[in-house]
Amino acid sequence: MSDNKEQTFFTALSDAVLDMDEVKVEEIAHRVIKEKIDAYRAIENGLVDGMNRAGQLFEDEEYFIPEILLCSDAMYAGLNILNPYINREQQRTRKKVVIGVVEGDTHDIGKNLVKTLLDAAGFEVVDLGRDVPPAQIVNAAIAEHADVIALSTLMTTTMDGMASVIKILQESGHRDAVKVIVGGGPISQSFADRIGADGYAPSAPAAVKLLHKLFKDSIYA
Amino acid sequence: MPDSTINRAAQKDALFPLQRLQAYAQGLPVDRLPCVPIVGNTAARVLGVTVSSLRNNGKILADAQIASYRRFGYDNIRVFTDLYTIAEGMGAQIRVPEDETAFLAEPAIQNVSGISGLRPVDPCRDGVLPEQIEAVKRVVQEVGNEVPVTAALTCPFTNASFLIGAVNLSRLVLKDPASVHHLCKLSLESALAYAEAIFNAGGTPSLTDAMSSSSVISPKQFEEFSYPYLKTLVDYIHSKSRSATLHICGKTSPIWDKMADTGADCISIDNDANLLDAKKKIGHRVRLMGNVHPSAIMLQGTPQDIRREVCKCVIAAHDNPKGFVVASGCSLPTETPFENIDAMLDAVREIGYPVSVGLLEEIVNNS
Ligand code: B12
Numbered sequence: 001m002s003d004n005k006e007q008t009f010f011t012a013l014s015d016a017v018l019d020m021d022e023v024k025v026e027e028i029a030h031r032v033i034k035e036k037i038d039a040y041r042a043i044e045n046g047l048v049d050g051m052n053r054a055g056q057l058f059e060d061e062e063y064f065i066p067e068i069l070l071c072s073d074a075m076y077a078g079l080n081i082l083n084p085y086i087n088r089e090q091q092r093t094r095k096k097v098v099i100g101v102v103e104g105d106t107h108d109i110g111k112n113l114v115k116t117l118l119d120a121a122g123f124e125v126v127d128l129g130r131d132v133p134p135a136q137i138v139n140a141a142i143a144e145h146a147d148v149i150a151l152s153t154l155m156t157t158t159m160d161g162m163a164s165v166i167k168i169l170q171e172s173g174h175r176d177a178v179k180v181i182v183g184g185g186p187i188s189q190s191f192a193d194r195i196g197a198d199g200y201a202p203s204a205p206a207a208v209k210l211l212h213k214l215f216k217d218s219i220y221a
Numbered sequence: 222m223p224d225s226t227i228n229r230a231a232q233k234d235a236l237f238p239l240q241r242l243q244a245y246a247q248g249l250p251v252d253r254l255p256c257v258p259i260v261g262n263t264a265a266r267v268l269g270v271t272v273s274s275l276r277n278n279g280k281i282l283a284d285a286q287i288a289s290y291r292r293f294g295y296d297n298i299r300v301f302t303d304l305y306t307i308a309e310g311m312g313a314q315i316r317v318p319e320d321e322t323a324f325l326a327e328p329a330i331q332n333v334s335g336i337s338g339l340r341p342v343d344p345c346r347d348g349v350l351p352e353q354i355e356a357v358k359r360v361v362q363e364v365g366n367e368v369p370v371t372a373a374l375t376c377p378f379t380n381a382s383f384l385i386g387a388v389n390l391s392r393l394v395l396k397d398p399a400s401v402h403h404l405c406k407l408s409l410e411s412a413l414a415y416a417e418a419i420f421n422a423g424g425t426p427s428l429t430d431a432m433s434s435s436s437v438i439s440p441k442q443f444e445e446f447s448y449p450y451l452k453t454l455v456d457y458i459h460s461k462s463r464s465a466t467l468h469i470c471g472k473t474s475p476i477w478d479k480m481a482d483t484g485a486d487c488i489s490i491d492n493d494a495n496l497l498d499a500k501k502k503i504g505h506r507v508r509l510m511g512n513v514h515p516s517a518i519m520l521q522g523t524p525q526d527i528r529r530e531v532c533k534c535v536i537a538a539h540d541n542p543k544g545f546v547v548a549s550g551c552s553l554p555t556e557t558p559f560e561n562i563d564a565m566l567d568a569v570r571e572i573g574y575p576v577s578v579g580l581l582e583e584i585v586n587n588s
Contacts, residue, residue, distance in 0.1 A: 020395065061475075064439040066394040073392070106324045109387055109437065131324070156516030157554050186516060 006037055010045040013078060017050025018057075020070035022077045029081040039085035044122075047078045051120035055205040058113075065109055072116040095215060098141045099150040100128035102161030107154040110184060113204040114150060121208045123148075134164035141169075141178055148211065149180045151197075156186045163195040179214055183207060233570060237367040238296040245544060254535065254547050254576070255296040256569040257510065258519065258562045259489075261552040262302060262322055264289040271320045272555060276302045279355025286356065287363050293562050298364070299427050300356050301373035301552060302349075307411050308375070308383030310347030311339055322555060328386040333393070333400045339384065341410035344418035354418045361423035371466070372419045376430035377408035377450035378438075384408065387432065394442055401446055409450045416457055425463045428454060428485070436471030436493070443476045448483065455484040466510065470551045474498060481506040486543075491515070491550030496537040509538050510546040513565065520554045524564035529588040531568035532581040539576040 009032055016024040025047070032042045054071035057063040063071075097118055101111050108130040119125045126144050128137060141149050149169075151162045162182050169175040179198040182191070192200035199214055201207040235252040236244070244251045262272045264285035275282045282300065290298050303323040309315045312329035329339060344350040353372065361370045375383075381404035382390045393401045416426040432438070433447035451467065458465040467480055468489035477499060480488050487508040490499055492515075499509055513519060513530045522530070531547055538545040547569050553562070572581065 061435075064435070064442065065437050066391045066439075066442065069388065069392050070395050104321065109391070112388060155554075156520055157556065 005035075006041070007045075009035070009037055010042060010049065013042060013046025014050035014053065017047055017071055017074045017078070018053050020067060020074055022070075022074045025074045025078040026081060029078045032082065033085055039082040040087070043079065043082050043086070047075045047082070048120050048122070051075045051117065052205070055117055055208075059203060059205055065113075068113055068116070072120070075116075075120055094122055094124045095147040095211070096124045096126065096144060097148040097150050097211075098126045098128060098137065098144055098146040099152070100132040100137050100140075101130035102137075102151055102153045102158050102165070103131055103133045104158040104161065105153045105155045106130045107184075108152075110154065110204070111152040114152065114183065114207045117204040117208050118150070118211065121211070123211065134161055134168055137165050138168045138172065138174070142172075142174060146178055148214075149178055150207070151180065151182045152184045153187065154185045159186055159191065162187075162197070166196050181207065181210060181214070233566075234294055239367055239369065242296060242369065251574050253569050253572065253574050254539065254545060256566055257295050257297045257299075257546055257548040258293065258513075258557075258565045259299060259515075259549050259552040260286075260289050260293070260295070260562070261299070262555040263553055263557050263562070265320075266555065267292050267559075272302075272322060273317050273319050276306075276317060276323060277349040277352045279352040279359060282352065282356035283359035283363070286360055290364060290368060292559070293566055295562075295566060296546070297369050297371060298360055299371045299373055299552075300353060300360065300424070301427075302353070304373070304375045304379065304429065304431070305383055306349050306353055306375070307342055307380050307408070307415060310342035310344075310350055311380075311384060311407070311411060313383045325383055328382075328389070329384045332385070332389070333397060335385075336400060336403055336407075339404075339407050341407055342414060344415045350415060350418070354422050357419055357422040357424040365423055370424045371427040372422075372424050373429050374412055374416060374419070374426035374454070376428050376433070376447070376454065377405040377412060378447040379430045379432040380408035380412065381405050382432045390432075391437070394438065394446060398445070405446060405450050409453060412450075412454060413457060416454065420461050420463075425461075426454070426458060426465075428465060428467045430467070430469050431471070433469050433476075434471030435473055435475045440475040440479070444479055448479050451480075451483045451485075459484065468510075468551070474502075477503045487546065489548060492517075493550075496534055500538050500541045504538070504541040504543060506543065508544040508546065509541050510548045511538075512550040513548070515549045515551045515553050515557075519549050519561050519565070520557050522561065524560055524567075525588055527561050527564040528568040528571075529585055531565055532572070532584045535569075535572055535576055536578055536581050536585070539578070 012028050058068050099115050115125050181199040182197045183201050189200045199210045201210040241251050265272045267289040268285040286298050305315045314327040315323050316326040317323045357372050419426050455465045464486035466487040467485035470491040471493050473494045481503045489510040490512050492512050518530050
């Protein structure tokens with residue numbers, strides 16, 4: 001298979017994700033399998049590339065929540081088809097992220113976007129939902145052997161829940177086992193520093209970059 | 222006018238809110254700019270009761286709102302406990318913590334197949350609506366001759382998100398527009414019924430529509446799924462010869478024109494929006510209201526911070542052609558310190574009217 005032809009497939013996948021065209025993504029994904037194109041690269045250079053471009057359009061305020069959700073649906077449709085064809089060596093264990101909205105807050109649109117883009121970027125994401133008590137977040141992270149805890153809140157009144165998570169981690173001796181990143185409207189870098197978090201990002205695409213930085217670009221365990 | 226000795230804050234002001242607003246609208250001299258720190262469940266703190274005791278008890282809710290109005294002396298009472306009262310009446314499950322604001326636990330339906338089972342609310346019967354209406358009635362009886370009495374009304378697109386879930390609704394916007402309209406129409410019917418009940422109680426609905434924010438949907442989607450329903454509500458309010466206030470939080474600059482096109486008389490914007498820009502773009506069409514940061518400043522700031530931020534808002538918008546109301550960008554967090562709410566009103570009293578910008582710039586520069 002020529003690189004050129006492969007690239008045509010990757011571009012088509014990427015475009016179809018960006019166009020929110022679930023049916024087309026599935027169609028191309030099936031052809032990728034038939035043509036024996038490397039599924040792993042089709043995911044990375046096709047599906048994930050499309051999702052990254054969608055994330056950029058979101059940052060530029062050309063795409064809004066509805067568009068991003070449908071792009072991610074299209075991406076997942078492709079992943080479902082291609083994932084079984086990834087070979088063993090490529091299936092290295094990925095860094096695991098436990099994500100949730102802290103107790104008292106039910107705003108979950110932003111958290112869902114972060115989850116989707118982290119997923120697209122190759123992280124394994126466990127979603128605890130919204131309004132999650134600090135102890136439950138820590139317990140889940142321990143049970144899941146998570147590498148990262150990602151905390152979201154949009155309300156000033158619930159920010160303290162983030163500090164509680166870190167405190168519980170410290171007191172139970174698990175602080176060094178996991179990185180904690182925080183985000184959401186009222187959160188800032190200085191707040192993250194103050195509570196001893198490992199990082200803050202202002203948007204979902206920036207959250208991906210942040211984790212790449214924290215893991216020095218090796219997101220595989 | 223009522224006996225002003227029972228009105229603590231009014232002792233600080235020459236005019237009652239209704240007198241002030243009327244004079245201000247006619248361009249007559251006033252003692253100060255209108256000022257509305259948007260007090261919701263903070264009223265429970267003023268009365269010394271739990272937040273959950275307000276929601277479903279018209280008497281306590283009214284007493285709390287009246288006590289808060291008397292304590293601070295602001296220019297509009299807004300009966301509001303949470304956004305979910307209509308959706309709850311339509312089957313959504315609401316969690317009511319003992320002493321915090323209620324929130325959505327489960328939407329009314331999980332997918333579009335449930336839509337056919339949904340019915341518009343009967344405000345005289347469903348959920349907590351009868352008690353909220355009772356509160357409006359009592360507040361109007363007690364202080365309605367000195368201050369405007371409004372009640373928050375969650376608008377159709379936002380209410381639709383409580384019926385089927387925000388993420389579900391966002392998907393349907395692109396995948397199944399007809400179902401979104403269906404949900405919005407049912408929500409509109411509910412909203413109109415509730416609005417009528419508010420009018421019958423002597424109050425005016427105050428429109429609020431967070432999900433229509435440009436932080437969530439595009440301007441084009443706003444035009445299709447929010448605008449027509451907002452316009453119907455504004456028209457209805459006008460048919461009762463009342464003026465309409467529309468609040469949308471988050472980013473709104475891309476939809477300011479459309480918000481004004483609804484016919485709303487006053488637009489309330491939050492700290493993600495810029496007052497000066499809003500004045501330039503729509504100030505000749507609508508009164509503006511905003512936008513001191515409800516949490517970073519009102520909750521967490523000092524009285525000095527609040528004085529400074531009020532001055533900044535007034536510098537930006539005091540000369541808005543259709544008028545300006547000094548306000549918080551959104552409803553205040555429950556635990557906002559009383560002295561910070563006092564500080565907002567005291568700053569507005571200090572500034573007085575007409576406004577001297579030079580003086581304000583000095584205050585801003587020196588703090
Ligand atoms: C839509 C909305 C709602 C919807 C939420 C629907 C849902 N299922 O999520 C509804 C109508 C239900 C709602 C309810 C309320 N809301 Co509201 N809401 C908003 C609004 C307009 C937009 C939020 C949004 O979804 N933005 C879009 C997403 C994509 O952005 P985002 O969440 O910020 O996420 C991005 C980044 O922050 C970042 N990020 C997010 N999480 C994380 C996590 C990590 C780890 C990282 C790295 C990054 C990251 O990446 C995301 C994507 O790029 C904001 C306004 C605003 N200025 O934000 C108010 C706002 C958040 N709401 C507010 C309030 C007060 C409320 C209510 C309490 C109102 C009330 N009195 O009842 C209730 C909350 C009840 C509760 N206990 O939860 C306030 C919060 C004020 C504060 N700072 O405390 C705001 C800021 C409005 C205001 N100006 O006052 N709201």
